[in-house]
Amino acid sequence: MIDNAQMTRLPNGLTVLTEHMPELRSVSLGILVAARARDTRPAPRTASATSSNMRYSRALLAVRPTISRLNQIVSGASSTLTLPTK
Amino acid sequence: MTGFAAKVVDTEMPRAFDLLSDMLLNPRFDEDDLVKEQKVIIEEMKMIEDTPDELLTELFHAAYFPDHSLGRPIEGTEKQCRRSIGTITAEFHARSFVPRNLVIAAAGNVRHDELLELIMQTFGAQIEDRNSDWNSSPAWKLPRQS
Numbered sequence: 001m002i003d004n005a006q007m008t009r010l011p012n013g014l015t016v017l018t019e020h021m022p023e024l025r026s027v028s029l030g031i032l033v034a035a036r037a038r039d040t041r042p043a044p045r046t047a048s049a050t051s052s053n054m055r056y057s058r059a060l061l062a063v064r065p066t067i068s069r070l071n072q073i074v075s076g077a078s079s080t081l082t083l084p085t086k
Numbered sequence: 087m088t089g090f091a092a093k094v095v096d097t098e099m100p101r102a103f104d105l106l107s108d109m110l111l112n113p114r115f116d117e118d119d120l121v122k123e124q125k126v127i128i129e130e131m132k133m134i135e136d137t138p139d140e141l142l143t144e145l146f147h148a149a150y151f152p153d154h155s156l157g158r159p160i161e162g163t164e165k166q167c168r169r170s171i172g173t174i175t176a177e178f179h180a181r182s183f184v185p186r187n188l189v190i191a192a193a194g195n196v197r198h199d200e201l202l203e204l205i206m207q208t209f210g211a212q213i214e215d216r217n218s219d220w221n222s223s224p225a226w227k228l229p230r231q232s
Binding site for chain 2: 016028
């Protein structure tokens with residue numbers, strides 16, 4: 001059942017979808033990008049795979065966000081972080 | 087489709103959104119990181135070669151869609167991957183990771199207006215730079231389904 005679902009399409013094309021479930025104490029949040037290897041030319045395919053994977057590397061290696069910040073969000077909040085690359 | 091997702095307690099949603107949006111909008115693509123990632127992707131290619139059902143799927147796609155992007159492997163080829171891919175990756179990101187290709191979705195104890203406000207705060211500056219027309223249209227209520 002889908003209840004309390006709302007969608008907003010911003011003028012620049014960005015789509016926002018929510019389903020409000022006030023009985024929960026958690027939020028599942030996702031950012032989906034309609035950009036993947038299957039609809040690219042051969043050369044950008046590796047770029048596509050790298051682009052998605054790199055965000056994970058960046059999260060671990062970059063100054064921002066820091067590892068402690070990741071820990072606060074991912075572990076401290078009993079949460080999960082998923083970065084699918086397929 | 088590329089996805090970035092997190093599940094957090096409701097009080098941490100703003101920080102989780104900040105993290106995801108930062109990863110999405112501000113990747114560094116450092117050369118050292120790219121070299122490490124090249125090795126990871128090449129290993130993934132080899133894993134497919136060592137997994138018969140996945141290899142068969144790749145061969146089937148190549149045979150069935152010989153002149154179509156669906157016939158090519160998702161990871162690309164080792165030859166492509168061994169090239170210097172920094173510029174290609176940055177260009178791909180700049181071209182593809184644009185508002186019209188994005189869907190931001192949330193389910194749980196979060197209000198639609200609350201998420202829109204976060205998007206305005208966190209994404210606003212970067213997206214306005216790329217696309218000056220930034221005004222929210224009215225929210226559309228999805229029909230109830232059972």
